[in-house]
Amino acid sequence: MLREAIQFYDLDPATLQIEDRLHGMYHSDYHYKIRVEEKCYSARFIGKRRYEHDVFFELTDQVLAEQLDFIDHLNRHGIPFMRLQPASTSKFVTVSWKNVDYRFLLFEWIEGRHITHCTESVSFKFGEMARKFHEVALHYRCSLPKQSQFVGTKQLLALLECACSAASLTTENWDLLQNYIHLANKHINRAYAGELEFTMQSDMNPLNILWDEDENIVGIIDFEHIGYCDRVEGLAWLIKWYSRTKGLKSHEVSPALTESLLLGYRAQDFLRQEDRQRLSSLLWLTGCLNWGFVDKTKKILESKDHSQLHEHLAKFRDRGLNLSALISI
Known part of the structure; x- marks a missing residue:
């Protein structure tokens, strides 16, 4: 293959x-x-x-x-x-x-290493790079659709509601899911008010960033997810990824790392009070209404044993509280 x-590249296959x-x-x-x-x-x-x-x-x-x-x-x-x-x-x-x-x-080929256990220095340096990326991208024009993540978020919520309606649930489990859906709607309403400022962004999670031994960024390696993104929405995903102290598999996040990233990004230049309120709810949505959460919830609902549902929802409620608290309003 x-x-x-x-x-096709005039290279010798041998x-x-x-x-x-x-x-x-x-x-x-x-x-x-x-x-x-x-x-x-x-x-x-x-x-x-x-x-x-x-x-x-x-x-x-x-x-x-x-x-x-x-x-x-x-x-x-x-x-x-x-x-x-x-x-x-x-x-x-x-x-x-x-x-x-x-x-x-x-x-x-770009030679480098991944850093997934963030420090204040790593988060600050990434914030600087993310700001430069957004500034270069802010006035770029192309025909890709300017589509807010609101569209995808509503689709994910619809998938969750559909799975809930199709499942045979006890009253207690039904109430648990409905309360979670109500909480998701609350954050959606807070996150998507006002005008949106679109810029281009790729998927800049830590597995797509390469660093050298001196902790300098030497490569960004994702291109398939490049598209228009509201700037504050994009910033929420970056905070989610670069506030983690124990790697991508951990839900532990740090307000100090968040402040370091925002300082490197120079967020004070444009982030208004209403943007900070949006950011708090957007952070909840990135962690608690993403494809991973919805897919896991669907699998629990489709199984005959719903005993995991309470613990599953409780874990993500706690995660949402920690993520939302990263931004002081």
Whole structure:
């Protein structure tokens, strides 16, 4: 599959070596570190259908081309993003494997490490980079849809409500879920009032950021999620990720790390009181009404044993309280 693909790049397939298969298989995609003619590349096969649900916009060829144009814009303005290796006749090529079509993209390899246990220094430096990214992106224009995360949030809530209605629940479990849904609606109403300021952003979670040994950011490596995002919504996701002291699998978050990120971002330049109120509720939604929560809840409701529901909801209620408290209003 790789030998066939790299022929479109005027590279010698006989010199191909697979150095590593990265991250396993996500979204029906494949990602490899390869070496060809003594140079390393990031090689990605992107499927046509990447999600089982339609909360996120479809990654069509046109969308992919727009995202790659934006990557060029970022690199021209000093953001250390992935650098595309264009094919002979286009930015990317389509290859088939076992009757499935994939878009194949080749990027220069960026050497670096992930930092998932954040410190005040890491959060501050990331805040500086995120602000620079947003400033470079703020006036960029393309035809990608300007769609608030409000749309996806409402779809996730509808999935949760549908699963609740279809399940055979005791009165106690029904009340627990309805109270959670009521709380989610409360945060949605607080989070999406007023005008939105759109900017472009990628998925900048810690697994998509590369650092050198001196804790300098040397690469941002996600492009498939590039799209318009309301600036405050985007900031909420960044706070969620870079306030964690014990890694991505932990729900422990730190107000001190949040302040460090906001200081590095220079959030005081534009963050109004009403924005801080939005941020508090947006943080709740990022942690407590995301796909992971909804998917786990659906699986519990679809099983015959609902005994896990109380503990599951209680855990996410506590998580929501901690996330909301990261922003002083």
